[in-house]
Amino acid sequence: LTGTRTALVTGGSGGIGRALAAAAARAGWTVFLGYRSNRQAAETAAASLRGSAGAIVPLSIPLDDAAGIDRALQRVADENADLEAVVLGASPAPAVASFLKSPPEAFRAQLEVNVVGNHRLLAGVWKRFFRPRSGGHVIAVSTTALGPPPTPHLASYTTAKAALLALLQAALAELGRAGLRVSVVSAGFTETAMLDAFPAALLEMARSRLPERRFLSSDEVASCLLGVLEAPPPAGQLAHHLVDRS
Numbered sequence: 001l002t003g004t005r006t007a008l009v010t011g012g013s014g015g016i017g018r019a020l021a022a023a024a025a026r027a028g029w030t031v032f033l034g035y036r037s038n039r040q041a042a043e044t045a046a047a048s049l050r051g052s053a054g055a056i057v058p059l060s061i062p063l064d065d066a067a068g069i070d071r072a073l074q075r076v077a078d079e080n081a082d083l084e085a086v087v088l089g090a091s092p093a094p095a096v097a098s099f100l101k102s103p104p105e106a107f108r109a110q111l112e113v114n115v116v117g118n119h120r121l122l123a124g125v126w127k128r129f130f131r132p133r134s135g136g137h138v139i140a141v142s143t144t145a146l147g148p149p150p151t152p153h154l155a156s157y158t159t160a161k162a163a164l165l166a167l168l169q170a171a172l173a174e175l176g177r178a179g180l181r182v183s184v185v186s187a188g189f190t191e192t193a194m195l196d197a198f199p200a201a202l203l204e205m206a207r208s209r210l211p212e213r214r215f216l217s218s219d220e221v222a223s224c225l226l227g228v229l230e231a232p233p234p235a236g237q238l239a240h241h242l243v244d245r246s
């Protein structure tokens with residue numbers, strides 16, 4: 001894999017991750033496409049992009065399993081990849097619940113992936129890939145639900161995404177001078193399987209407030225992410241991007 005621009009995309013088996021991987025592979029990137037349970041989606045994406053300028057390599061990377069994260073990074077190293085970017089796209093679907101009824105398991109599940117797993121991933125990526133090449137680019141897929149003010153009934157999800165931002169700022173404070181670059185892309189509602197977690201009536205009401213009564217498509221978010229992937233901010237800086245239809 002030497003000679004191609006290489007990125008790792010977590011949540012690559014999801015709607016936005018797959019669309020980004022396809023766009024990036026067409027633009028010549030080699031993409032390690034991270035999945036947890038949906039291996040089939042990752043393999044189908046890889047097969048459909050065969051023959052494009054770049055490539056997709058399916059990669060099991062369960063972000064709630066420290067040993068699984070380490071194994072995934074070993075696999076990337078075994079391919080002699082010169083990883084220059086990581087896109088943090090994995091997230092459990094939100095638990096849609098009132099603040100008073102939000103279950104503790106929902107907070108644990110979100111924080112386990114968005115904070116604990118991403119911390120282990122980024123520390124490993126820094127040591128194995130970014131430090132030897134004097135830097136690298138981390139892109140987080142975040143949400144306009146963070147507000148301010150945050151969208152109601154998503155406390156565990158928005159809390160975890162806010163914590164992810166704090167995690168990246170902490171990484172930048174220590175590693176920015178050594179070459180870390182961070183981008184955060186905040187997306188509005190996007191038509192993916194994640195929306196299955198929401199009551200249909202709530203989604204219909206949200207769509208009705210938008211031009212053409214539609215949410216973003218995965219391809220629209222992917223196009224923004226690819227632009228960000230190809231134009232990182234200067235070392236030590238955090239760039240915030242918004243992709244929304246409202």
Ligand SMILES: NC(=O)c1ccc[n+]([C@@H]2O[C@H](COP(=O)([O-])OP(=O)(O)OC[C@H]3O[C@@H](n4cnc5c(N)ncnc54)[C@H](OP(=O)(O)O)[C@@H]3O)[C@@H](O)[C@H]2O)c1
Binds near residue numbers: 036063093190191
């Ligand atoms: N859809 C929206 O409206 C929207 C809006 C703003 C931001 N976002 C953000 O965009 C990103 C992608 O979301 P999406 O809409 O594409 O959702 P999606 O289709 O539901 O995909 C979610 C992805 O996260 C992965 N994942 C979940 N738990 C994981 C774990 N424990 N370890 C590793 N991977 C895990 C899933 O992998 P498997 O399926 O293989 O298990 C899947 O690839 C997320 O960070 C989400 O918060 C979404």
